[in-house]
Amino acid sequence: MLLMPENKPLPRAKVPSLPSAVPQQVEVSLDWTAAIDLPIFYATSFVASPLGPDELVLNIGQVLPPIFTGTQEQQSSQAHRLKSVKVNPVAKILLNPNRIRELIKVLEDAQKMISEIPRSGQNESEAR
DSSP: OOOOOTTOOOOEEEEEOSOOSSOOEEEEEOOOGGGGGSOOOOOOEEEEEEEETTEEEEEEEEEOOOOOOSSHHHHHHHHHHOOOOOEEEEEEEEEOHHHHHHHHHHHHHHHHHHHTSOOTTOOHHHHO
16 A cells, blocks of 8 residues: 555656647646555665766665575584675666655655654654
């Protein structure tokens, strides 16, 4: 389920209107209901690579802990021989500077919303 904080407007975007003598833009609501069908991945690793002065590729990945088997001694030996852990890429996103600023704002707003949610076992006054 997609949740928006109470009393916050839905995201909006400016899109070009029909051709006319004077270029104009109209503001419309964005419909994110199709996102409901996307799988959810736990993102644990991020790498940003500039493609030039106006573009950045953001790679988002998921790292799962390796599985070790055998006795505790065997597992310890396997862990010490481990040279790397594979990252499973879940998204590769191209952003321009405006979208980078927008993403930063979205993440900061989301972080603020999360910090205002009381943790289980806490009442609201303890959470703040």
